[in-house]
Amino acid sequence: xxxxxxxxxxxxxxxAKLPGLGPRSARRAVLHLVKKRAMLLVPLADAMQKVxxxxxxxxxCGNIATSDICTICASERRATGEICVVEDVSDLWAMERSxxxxxxxxxxxxxxxxxxxxxxxxxxxxxxxxxxxxxNVTEIILAxxxxxxxxxxxxxxxxxxxxxxxxxxxxxxxxGGELDYLDDGTITAALRARRAL
Amino acid sequence: xxxxxxxxxxxxxxxAKLPGLGPRSARRAVLHLVKKRAMLLVPLADAMQKVxxxxxxxxxCGNIATSDICTICASERRATGEICVVEDVSDLWAMERSxxxxxxxxxxxxxxxxxxxxxxxxxxxxxxxxxxxxxNVTEIILAxxxxxxxxxxxxxxxxxxxxxxxxxxxxxxxxGGELDYLDDGTITAALRARRAL
Numbered sequence: 116x117x118x119x120x121x122x123x124x125x126x127x128x129x130x131a132k133l134p135g136l137g138p139r140s141a142r143r144a145v146l147h148l149v150k151k152r153a154m155l156l157v158p159l160a161d162a163m164q165k166v167x168x169x170x171x172x173x174x175x176c177g178n179i180a181t182s183d184i185c186t187i188c189a190s191e192r193r194a195t196g197e198i199c200v201v202e203d204v205s206d207l208w209a210m211e212r213s214x215x216x217x218x219x220x221x222x223x224x225x226x227x228x229x230x231x232x233x234x235x236x237x238x239x240x241x242x243x244x245x246x247x248x249x250x251n252v253t254e255i256i257l258a259x260x261x262x263x264x265x266x267x268x269x270x271x272x273x274x275x276x277x278x279x280x281x282x283x284x285x286x287x288x289x290x291g292g293e294l295d296y297l298d299d300g301t302i303t304a305a306l307r308a309r310r311a312l
Numbered sequence: 313x314x315x316x317x318x319x320x321x322x323x324x325x326x327x328a329k330l331p332g333l334g335p336r337s338a339r340r341a342v343l344h345l346v347k348k349r350a351m352l353l354v355p356l357a358d359a360m361q362k363v364x365x366x367x368x369x370x371x372x373c374g375n376i377a378t379s380d381i382c383t384i385c386a387s388e389r390r391a392t393g394e395i396c397v398v399e400d401v402s403d404l405w406a407m408e409r410s411x412x413x414x415x416x417x418x419x420x421x422x423x424x425x426x427x428x429x430x431x432x433x434x435x436x437x438x439x440x441x442x443x444x445x446x447x448n449v450t451e452i453i454l455a456x457x458x459x460x461x462x463x464x465x466x467x468x469x470x471x472x473x474x475x476x477x478x479x480x481x482x483x484x485x486x487x488g489g490e491l492d493y494l495d496d497g498t499i500t501a502a503l504r505a506r507r508a509l
Contacts, residue, residue, distance in 0.1 A: 118382075118383045118384045118387070118408060119376070119383075119405070119408075120366070120367060120376060120377065120378040120383070122359070122362050122363050122366055122367060122378060123363060123367065123376060125359050125362075126356075126359040126360060126362075126363050129352065129355055129356045129359050130356070132352055133341045133344060133345070133352075134337070134340050134341055134344050135332070135333060135337040135340060135341060136332060136333070136341075140331070140332040142402065142405065143331050143332060143402065144330045144331055144332060144333075145363075146400075146401055146402050147330060147331050148330070148360070148363070149363065149367055149376060149401075152364055155326065155329055155330075156360055156363065156364045157364050158326055159323075159326045159327070159360060160357050160360035160361045160364055162319070162322050162323040162326050163323060163345070163353055163356060163357035163360065164357045164361075165319050165322075165323075166319050166320060166323050166342075166345070166346065166353065167349055167353045167354050167357055169317070169319055170317060170319060170320065170346055179316070179317060179320060179346060180317065181317040181319060185315075186315045186316075186317070187315050190315070203343075204343055204346075205339070205340065205343050208316070208339065211315060
């Protein structure tokens, strides 16, 4: 808009690049920020600056960290024998929310993909193989998405590790899920992996 | 989450306060920011800081400005005889997008509301009456929402100004609107304000 201050236009253009916000919701968010300057705009700018200055990747596992090694890798309460391999930090957070896994993680940073020309060297796979040698690992749990690329990546990693236990998350009916709404592939997987009650 | 850096948790909590973002989409946005640190996180923090430091309310009309008087009030290309009264800056932006109005604005900062105990002194209504005396205004265009509070505010303002022309936006069928989807009130208003073809 010609008569809006350029500072506001710049902020709207940047906010519109966030996932989940478009031009219209970015405008609404910026107006909200301007109205709540002391309560929201200034703290948010400070928080972003702080994250920009301190947050980096864990050199060991690729998780988000504020020092060279993330809190999970540095924690003594975490079991060292198990590594859960995930595609992205958001998947690590999802695993942590379930509060079931007490080992450590390895964030690949993506999946192998023939279409996008992503090979093992583009992911943190060599680093994973190094860790397995040095950290006395007995089990690798593959928590990758049930997509073609996810499955390809899982098989590739399993092929590299014939000498240790490699497991993957079970596939089946989600908790609270109704059969009527499930796709054929999920029902087929759930039927194949059926268990005695 | 216990093992996430507190800087990240703080940023997620603040982002979740933005309109249109909840806890889940705030997490997604923050991960996106961390990944695009140079391209998005740092520029966004700078843009917010800049807006926080420079942007204020126009002393004349209440619009967003970077100096005491906003660009619209300061512009010589804008007609001085007409003032369009809007509730909020977002409404001013909506009017500007239509590129039809060439006069100046007055942002009330809300509507009169008996329920929320908002009186004329809580809005920029006294300032509007001052402007009408000092700026040689011939027409006031009320572009307020078609809600009870919007209509109450419009009538209150019109009552204060018996000596000048006070108009308000027409009510009727929106462009592209289908009768089947319109509420009874809109159809009633459109029928009452029908025009000869």
